[in-house]
Amino acid sequence: MERIRKIFERRISYEPLEGGSEGPNGEQIEHPKQHAGAFSWIDYSVFLLLGVAMLWAWNMFLAAAPYFQKRFEADDRLLRNFQSAELSVSTVGNLGSMIVLTKLQARASYPKRIVASLVLNIVVFTLLAISTRIFLGVSPGVYFGFLMVVVFVASLATGLCQNGVFAFVSGFGHEEYTQGIMAGQGIAGVLPCIAQIISVLSVSGNQSSENGAQGSSTSAFAYFLTASAVSAITLVAFVYLLSRNSAKDRLKDSLAPDEDEAGLPLSGGKKSIPLTVLFRKLFWLAAAVFLTFALTMLYPVYTSQIQSVRDPATSSRIYQPATFIPIAFLFWNLGDLTGRMLPAIPKLSLTAYPRTLFILSASRIAFIPLYLLCNLQGKGAKVNSDFFYLFIVQALFGVTNGYIGSNCMMGFVEWVDPEEREAAGGFMSLCLVAGLTVGSFMSFFAAG
8 A cells, every 4th residue: 555655646745734824925824733632432423423314314215216116106207207306406405505505614503504404304304204104195296396395405404414514523633533424424325225125035026016015115114214213313412422521622612713813813703714725725635525426426327227147037036136236236335334444544544645546536437337347237248247246346336435535534634724624624525515416417428
């Protein structure tokens, strides 16, 4: 790993500003040092749970796809396009909220944003759970409108959570906490896949065909209630975190009035950091996280279309599309979770090498032609191997996503001044969501 670092490292390195920012005449402005408190596994666990809650909602929408298919089966147009509509509404709403929230830095209360996001998720998914039991006779068009509204509100909640959590955690001074958030996001991708596989295999073939509507409705009810429960548990844990001394000290520092160069306090609370300043300091990391997640959004398109190379008519249920596709999602998410855990090992961390991370993120485009070698839409595979698809393509693509993304989101605090960390956290999460949004529109071309 050290040799790889040296290969990509340039003589003129991308380094943090020493001594802080410069004044109008070029003099160095010294900033008071912020001492990070001792690492706490309790704090880490809460941030891990926040990471789970952040993406659990989105994964619940994916896991409930069979239920939505049953609700829209009477309308072919909605049946074909509801997933693309979910993706577009969610990413656009998420990006729009992130842009607004990033601009509203000066008087931002990041804990309030986190609490608001969790409350919104509880309300949204409770309503979705109720919709699986009542109003079952409404037309597909009416239910589609309801679904788009709740998807949009859930995307706003995700934006609030992403902006608030990454900004809030930056003030603790521990990269491990950010890694905990990224690991939690990985867990949120793994568990729904496992639940979906178990639910498919636990029902016999005859039962699944005869009671498909009832089974999918029951599964969706459980999925949505689980999402509400996860958000409620996370809310309680976060309130507890705010009562701890580590969080109180961090809030005291972030809410302290700013001082001018003469040491006099300024009115108006925290100063707003221009996005151009953050872009200049975090260019390589921002570009790396944007490109990483833009390319990642192509994998769901291929995963939902690639089938096992074995004949589904004669092979076991594991190799049939209803089970094989969730297994493929599971492999990707397990790889993603593994990649998110790797930066916790100091020798495997690349936070000090932004250019290297950008080069690695750009090289992930090589996975796209690898997907085309697999059994896409059952038309035959150039590489006739499920092992190649699951372990080489899916798992490694997931590992690279988790590894590069975690390094980028962990490392940005090293490249900005202490008072810029909160704004930088919001800026990096904005770049992440922008990558997801661009990737979601690119996925339409991949599907075609």
